[in-house]
Amino acid sequence: MQPIRTIEKEVVVIGSGTAGLAAYRAAKQSTDSVVTVESGAYGTTCARVGCMPSKLLIAAAEAAHTIEHSNPFGVYSKGGVEISPEAVMDRVKSERDRFVGFVLEGVDNIPAEDKIQGRAKFKDSHTLSINLNEGGQLDVKAKRIVIATGSRPNIPEFFKQAKDRLVVNDDIFSWNTLPKAVAVFGPGVIGLELGQSMKRLGVEVHMFGAGGKVGPITDPVVHEYAEKTFAEEFYLDPKANVSSIQRVDDGVEIQFTDKQGNEQTILVNYLVAATGRRTNTDNLAIENAALDLDAFGVPVADPRTMQTSQSHIFIAGDVSNQLPLLHEAADQGKIAGDNAGAYPDIKPGLRRSPISVVFSDPQIMMVGSTYQQLAEQIKAGDVVTGDVSFENQGRSRVMLKNKGVLRIYAEKATGQLLGAEMIGPSAENIAHLLAWAHQQAMTIDQMLEMPFYHPVIEEGVRTALRDTASKITA
Ligand SMILES: Cc1cc2nc3c(=O)[nH]c(=O)nc-3n(C[C@H](O)[C@H](O)[C@H](O)COP(=O)(O)OP(=O)(O)OC[C@H]3O[C@@H](n4cnc5c(N)ncnc54)[C@H](O)[C@@H]3O)c2cc1C
Numbered sequence: 001m002q003p004i005r006t007i008e009k010e011v012v013v014i015g016s017g018t019a020g021l022a023a024y025r026a027a028k029q030s031t032d033s034v035v036t037v038e039s040g041a042y043g044t045t046c047a048r049v050g051c052m053p054s055k056l057l058i059a060a061a062e063a064a065h066t067i068e069h070s071n072p073f074g075v076y077s078k079g080g081v082e083i084s085p086e087a088v089m090d091r092v093k094s095e096r097d098r099f100v101g102f103v104l105e106g107v108d109n110i111p112a113e114d115k116i117q118g119r120a121k122f123k124d125s126h127t128l129s130i131n132l133n134e135g136g137q138l139d140v141k142a143k144r145i146v147i148a149t150g151s152r153p154n155i156p157e158f159f160k161q162a163k164d165r166l167v168v169n170d171d172i173f174s175w176n177t178l179p180k181a182v183a184v185f186g187p188g189v190i191g192l193e194l195g196q197s198m199k200r201l202g203v204e205v206h207m208f209g210a211g212g213k214v215g216p217i218t219d220p221v222v223h224e225y226a227e228k229t230f231a232e233e234f235y236l237d238p239k240a241n242v243s244s245i246q247r248v249d250d251g252v253e254i255q256f257t258d259k260q261g262n263e264q265t266i267l268v269n270y271l272v273a274a275t276g277r278r279t280n281t282d283n284l285a286i287e288n289a290a291l292d293l294d295a296f297g298v299p300v301a302d303p304r305t306m307q308t309s310q311s312h313i314f315i316a317g318d319v320s321n322q323l324p325l326l327h328e329a330a331d332q333g334k335i336a337g338d339n340a341g342a343y344p345d346i347k348p349g350l351r352r353s354p355i356s357v358v359f360s361d362p363q364i365m366m367v368g369s370t371y372q373q374l375a376e377q378i379k380a381g382d383v384v385t386g387d388v389s390f391e392n393q394g395r396s397r398v399m400l401k402n403k404g405v406l407r408i409y410a411e412k413a414t415g416q417l418l419g420a421e422m423i424g425p426s427a428e429n430i431a432h433l434l435a436w437a438h439q440q441a442m443t444i445d446q447m448l449e450m451p452f453y454h455p456v457i458e459e460g461v462r463t464a465l466r467d468t469a470s471k472i473t474a
């Protein structure tokens with residue numbers, strides 16, 4: 001047996017996704033001795049199978065939906081809409097490849113000696129053993145380590161009955177066409193975005209949840225609105241009772257009790273699992289790093305510095321299980337990389353106000369503290385809520401986008417904006433307005449001093465702010 005080659009580095013970054021690449025670049029500012037380890041394909045989850053292809057599919061669905069719903073404006077498309085699933089998937093993939101190309105250009109610019117392609121595992125808290133993709137093994141002794149290994153779909157055992165017809169987001173974005181019918185399990189962020197866009201592109205969609213939740217929403221008023229709205233468009237049971245999943249000749253047969261209590265059997269081409277993601281910590285022999293882990297086996301880390309219980313090990317991105325979003329992965333990667341590079345000179349990095357958007361229609365957004373986080377204070381009257389319905393909001397009605405509700409949370413004693421949840425028009429833009437105000441620690445009165453044009457959807461935000469203000473002074 002050949003002896004295992006060992007190299008020594010100041011910093012090793014495991015994973016070359018968004019967080020890992022940001023960590024690499026940041027650490028390089030302090031030391032030249034940085035190496036990245038990547039076991040899979042370069043290009044990042046976001047560009048290859050995440051944010052970008054999902055938004056491309058949604059864009060195609062929106063185009064179809066707009067044409068199909070133009071009649072109320074007196075604009076008719078004679079003969080209806082013709083959707084070419086092949087052309088839809090062609091654009092999704094070619095534009096996706098363009099985005100991936102930009103990431104790959106960045107990776108190409110990293111010197112070859114800084115890149116190892118292989119799967120890393122901890123041998124001890126300073127040593128990584130790498131199974132090289134080209135074959136063989138390499139040990140890397142590192143003074144500091146950044147774990148940035150991302151996450152992957154979590155698939156319940158039960159779904160495996162669908163055998164080769166069980167798919168996740170990665171598979172959908174490699175399709176050349178669209179199927180006739182799918183069952184989407186998980187009405188969370190991925191399920192809503194992919195399920196609704198497939199529906200609008202002509203796929204029959206049944207969506208099944210467990211536990212009752214729709215999207216990431218925690219506010220009961222917004223939640224009820226969302227459930228009702230999506231259920232008008234496709235079969236949605238957030239608390240489904242599915243008794244059997246079976247791979248049959250033509251696809252997958254699913255038996256369930258519907259919301260009226262009737263037994264139903266459907267035949268679909270694919271079962272789409274969108275039931276959350278699990279961190280890639282289980283493939284790292286993490287126990288050898290002697291880190292403090294939480295109940296999910298994820299290293300506990302300080303969100304300001306991304307430092308774990310081993311002072312020389314940092315973590316960033318989805319694998320940290322803090323906020324599995326793209327901009328957070330980039331921020332956390334920079335913080336972890338800065339600190340791994342400058343170690344032992346550890347500094348807290350920039351943390352921004354929480355913001356998240358679901359690109360469904362209507363869109364969903366959340367900013368700052370959630371309703372759930374504030375529930376006790378709301379109950380005690382220390383936090384007030386103000387709201388607006390978009391059903392009669394001027395600009396929303398003009399555009400026939402008049403569906404939705406916004407709820408704002410503010411501290412009664414100070415009037416400070418604490419958070420908001422919404423389903424409705426232009427939620428992606430309203431989320432930014434509110435998140436910027438939140439990060440500036442603005443009060444509701446200060447926000448009302450800001451300009452509002454006419455007629456715009458933001459006038460609805462003003463209505464909700466006024467409602468909140470009236471409860472602060474009450
Ligand atoms: C369908 C979908 C849609 C999404 N849409 C959005 C959106 O619209 N907006 C948004 O903000 N977020 C979105 N996200 C979330 C976003 O994509 C992630 O938060 C982000 O990509 C995480 O980046 P990361 O660097 O942590 O992980 P990744 O980009 O997954 O990088 C981790 C890397 O580590 C590698 N790796 C794993 N284990 C090892 C090992 N042992 N050794 C070496 N390498 C290893 C992997 O191969 C991978 O390349 C979406 C996600 C999905 C799935």
Ligand SMILES: NC(=O)c1ccc[n+]([C@@H]2O[C@H](COP(=O)([O-])OP(=O)(O)OC[C@H]3O[C@@H](n4cnc5c(N)ncnc54)[C@H](O)[C@@H]3O)[C@@H](O)[C@H]2O)c1
Binds near residue numbers: 212
């Ligand atoms: N627009 C965006 O920013 C965006 C888009 C997609 C994904 N993401 C990120 O990816 C993460 C993962 O997304 P996700 O949708 O997989 O997770 P999620 O946690 O948002 O949703 C998972 C859903 O699956 C349900 N579920 C769990 N077990 C189930 C079962 N056995 N049967 C049926 N339903 C079940 C849950 O109740 C939940 O509703 C998100 O939390 C988000 O951070 C973000």
